[in-house]
Amino acid sequence: MPKQTVPQTGDQALVRQINLSLIMHSLRTQAPISRASLSQTTNLNKTTVSDLINELSQRGFVKELGMQSSGTGRPATLLTLNPGAGYIVSAEIAVDFLEVLVTDFAPQTIWQAKEPILPSTSPEIVLDRLVAMLHQASTKGQAVSKNFLGLAVGVPGLVDQATGTILFAPNLKWRNVPLLARLEQEHFGVPIFVDNEANMATLGEHYFGAAKGYNEVLYISANVGLGGGLLRNGQLYRGATGVAAEYGHMTIDPYGERCNCGNYGCWETFVNQNALCKKIVTAIRRGEDSLLAEKIKEQKDCVSVEMIVEAARAGDALAIRAIQEVGRYLGIGIASLLNALNPEIVVLGGILSIASEFLFPAANDEIQKRALPWNRETVKIVSAAHGSDACVKGGIATVYQSVLSLTRS
Amino acid sequence: MPKQTVPQTGDQALVRQINLSLIMHSLRTQAPISRASLSQTTNLNKTTVSDLINELSQRGFVKELGMQSSGTGRPATLLTLNPGAGYIVSAEIAVDFLEVLVTDFAPQTIWQAKEPILPSTSPEIVLDRLVAMLHQASTKGQAVSKNFLGLAVGVPGLVDQATGTILFAPNLKWRNVPLLARLEQEHFGVPIFVDNEANMATLGEHYFGAAKGYNEVLYISANVGLGGGLLRNGQLYRGATGVAAEYGHMTIDPYGERCNCGNYGCWETFVNQNALCKKIVTAIRRGEDSLLAEKIKEQKDCVSVEMIVEAARAGDALAIRAIQEVGRYLGIGIASLLNALNPEIVVLGGILSIASEFLFPAANDEIQKRALPWNRETVKIVSAAHGSDACVKGGIATVYQSVLSLTRS
DNA sequence: GAATTAGTTTGTTGTGGCAACCAACTAAGA
DNA sequence: TCTTAGTTGGTTGCCACAACAAACTAATTC
Known part of the structure; x- marks a missing residue:
């Protein structure tokens, strides 16, 4: 039995809400801005903009900021969101x-x-x-x-x-x-x-970050696990019950190692901070040479991603190789998601942005091999602008x- | 540079369109139905419904069908879409x-x-x-x-x-x-x-088919290749440039065989009619016993999915095993998509519906193992209602x- | 005739759009 | 300095058109 939803009817309140929302959005992204400019960018009539601004002003959401002349003509009154x-x-x-x-x-x-x-x-x-x-x-x-x-x-x-x-x-x-x-x-x-x-x-x-202005966004972030989110037309894609975007638990290798979720070969088992750390620790235990060897002894097999990246920057072969290996699996997963979702932009957060200088090239190699050209050529892949915030x-x-x-x- | 879209403003025409659309949708799914019932199901005022029906009637989209009494009171005039x-x-x-x-x-x-x-x-x-x-x-x-x-x-x-x-x-x-x-x-x-x-x-x-009434739909169909489609809120998910939903080219095994697309281990290489056929042919060549052995000799290694299913129904061990193997990989891919997309319903078409009685149980085994419980427990998985149509x-x-x-x- | 349900008539409220207007400025010549 | 033209910003008054509400008519059962 499909779930029953109440149909969304249209009325004047809806129109008002759409337009108020539109004005607020423009203010948020383009403030300070004048009524006249708002009218131009939104395609709303000058009078309508004035009316809407009036309402927003009365509610205290918007305030006037001052005047600005654009050369000839009457100077514009600049508007902005009211911080208070x-x-x-x-x-x-x-x-x-x-x-x-x-x-x-x-x-x-x-x-x-x-x-x-x-x-x-x-x-x-x-x-x-x-x-x-x-x-x-x-x-x-x-x-x-x-x-x-x-x-x-x-x-x-x-x-x-x-x-x-x-x-x-x-x-x-x-x-x-x-x-x-x-x-x-x-x-x-x-x-x-x-x-x-x-x-x-x-x-x-x-x-507020790297995906500003894009409406078809895929966000992927790895830390302890690997999670993500998807925006379609600027709205979060939540699926039927709100638990979509669990990309970390997509199977990348059917016979891979066991994941916390019970499945085997989840993407998350290949791309997370622990997997990276483990690669380093086992290699060092095998006797491989690395700048990180000392620290790992001191800290009981625990090494932060920041330290690994630092070692890689210093030219440490093991650190570089370990990050690149993770990068390849990152790329394999991203390629699959590009084919499935065709986003405008992919934003990589968490450890993915911390280690980006070594991860991205490796990931990109796999993406070039594995994603369909029409998906990979139009997409931008960037680091997140906000880290843990x-x-x-x-x-x-x-x-x-x-x-x-x-x-x- | 993000692509610039013209913002969608609201006006009375939009309201009208929403409501006309709503009425048409209700007529399509619930006809024959009276104005009064439409008013109830859509939450639109009686007057509004009458007015909208008037417009649709004048355009020739809707016609009156006759009267129907519901016991006491004035009998209702039933409306329906006008076939002409x-x-x-x-x-x-x-x-x-x-x-x-x-x-x-x-x-x-x-x-x-x-x-x-x-x-x-x-x-x-x-x-x-x-x-x-x-x-x-x-x-x-x-x-x-x-x-x-x-x-x-x-x-x-x-x-x-x-x-x-x-x-x-x-x-x-x-x-x-x-x-x-x-x-x-x-x-x-x-x-x-x-x-x-x-x-x-x-x-x-x-x-018109198996997904009627569901708004979060994942459709997957295999024939020569493997393709799919996704509905979010009843609308096709197309991605940024319209080439989303290429699920067949998601990587299931990074070291799998080469796909037509150039990638290795695409889902499509495991689940398509040729892959199934090939399993049968190579097993028979190895000398394995099967009801299909004769036919394959006659038809130069070519055997249709229908014939394989028929053999499986007759108890042919090879046919059953081959379908089940494909079914397992079907399940692996579906599990990944359930975790990524959290649909209400999954509709399986093409050879997937033809061979459903043997495919589904095998696929389901993998889904149970691999999909997160909150994704797999709420989803329905069904055969397509329309085959090649x-x-x-x-x-x-x-x-x-x-x-x-x-x-x- | 009373009760009930279906659908219409008439009038109200609220929306954005339009044309005309006022306001405030710059530019430039006398 | 004064005047006039031109330009741009923003408001006013009115209109079209949307849904809606109240009060009605219509058609039926009991």
Whole structure:
């Protein structure tokens, strides 16, 4: 039985919402900008723009900034989003830290905090600390404006969009944690958004980072695991139940090694920070020479990606080879996704952007071999602009998006 | 530089179009139905429904069918799509045949024709014959109505949506054939749609087949090659340049055999009719016993999928094993796509539906092992309802869709 | 005739678009 | 310095057209 959806009818409110949204979008991407310019870029009539700006101005979302002459003629009144329109709180539950970001409506950072999480801390304790941080954040936000506009939380796992429950977060070893319900107990009185960390990061790069201006975006990020997100026409592709874009668990080699998810040969088993580290450690144990040998002894077989990249830059053959091997598998997976999804741009985040100078050429070799020319020749492949901040930035974008589209009372 | 798109503004015409479209959709799926029922199911006001029906009636798309009493009260006037509103022509260029279908607006078949194509006939000759068939089809259509509503052609290859050019059709060995331009020379005077055969088939199954009522659909079909299509929110997912959904060229085994596309270990190399046939032939050559041994000798190593399935039904161990092996690789690929796309339903067409009774259990084993539970437990996997007709049916759907949404003059 | 359901008439509200207008400036000549 | 022309920004008043709501008529059952 197909799920029944209420059909979306059209009415004047919808028209107003579309156009308000359009104006807000233009303001966000092109401010400071005059009414006349807005009319040109949006194709809306001058009068309509004035009317819409009036409404946005009354609601406090927009303010006049000053005049600007363009040579001849009457000078334009420049408009911009009003930073004081409200504040937004965004958080990330990562594998080993909690991060919270508060911005105004510009959106400029008001406050930011990061706290470590010890491995295998229980969900209850982590959520209690998160809630405490969120209350603190909300207080900081009130310094800027009384309007709390929304709250977004990104998590490293699958989220059921219908209930806001974390279904499964493999690297936290959490299952069925009703995050949204917990946050709603706190009565923040604002819309709350819970989503997968990679989805949020995708939106973050789209609004504020490397994917700005692109509407067909594939984002792939590797850290402990490998996750991703997809934008179609600027909107997150969520699939039927909201658990799409688990690219890390696509099978790359049917007889590969076992993954945390139970499958064998998942892409994630080839491309993640541990896989890279392991390559180095086993080679050194086999007696291979490397700049990293000393450090690995000191730190009990643990070596960060940053250190490996540093060694590679210093010309360390093992480090270079290890990164390149990972790069080839990165390329194999990206090629498959290019053929399946035909994006305009691929944004690579997490360790993928840290090690980009060695990863990209290796990945590109495979992409050239494996992707169809019509997919690979039109696509751009770039590093993420926001590193570990991409997720919280995306949380801001999520709330932003909801404000832009829900400006109707 | 991101491609610049003109922002879509909202106005009353948009509202009208949305609602007309909504009414047409409801009529298509629920006819015969009364104005009052339409008002209920669409959430549009009674007056609005009456007004919209008025417009559609004047344009000839809708007609009254008779009365129906629901017990007490005034009986309802039932409405339905007017079969005589116009006719639609749809065609498929397949690897070894041309097919043309003409329907009325109901849409009931008016005329249908199929002609074989000899291997490696030049594009010019094939297109000339296609054009001749289309003119004939158009004449047949005029018997029903003077309104020629649209023309759709599906092709077994990559289509550049911007120009309607066939970029590459591997199994026809065509490159850069400007199909749309050729068709426009004929001055049919109607909208012409050119698309990949699998995309059209996807739409065909969505409108008239196994995916009816589902909006997040993954369609996969194997014959000579392996192709597919994806619907997100009922709309075809085309990617940035229209060449998405080439699932057959996703890498399943990085060190697998070479594919026509130049890559190694493409999914398509494991799942297609030739791969199945080859398994049987080589096993028999090795001396293995099989019901198919005789036939293969007679027919020079050529055996159809239907014959293999027949042998499997008769208990032939080799046939069963061969199908199951293909089924496992089918399952591996589907599992990856479930994780990446999280569809509501997967529709399997071509040889996949012909051999479903043996393929599905084998595929399902792999899906259970390899797909994340939240993806595999919610998805339905079914056989296509339309076999080799799915593409032309989809062509009808394509034109249908354009009529439904472009009812504005 | 009362009750019920279907569909229409009449009038209201709210939307964006258009043409004309006012406002504010620059450029340039007397 | 004054005046006039030209240019650009933004507003006003009106219109077309959308959905909608209230009150109606129409057709049926009980």
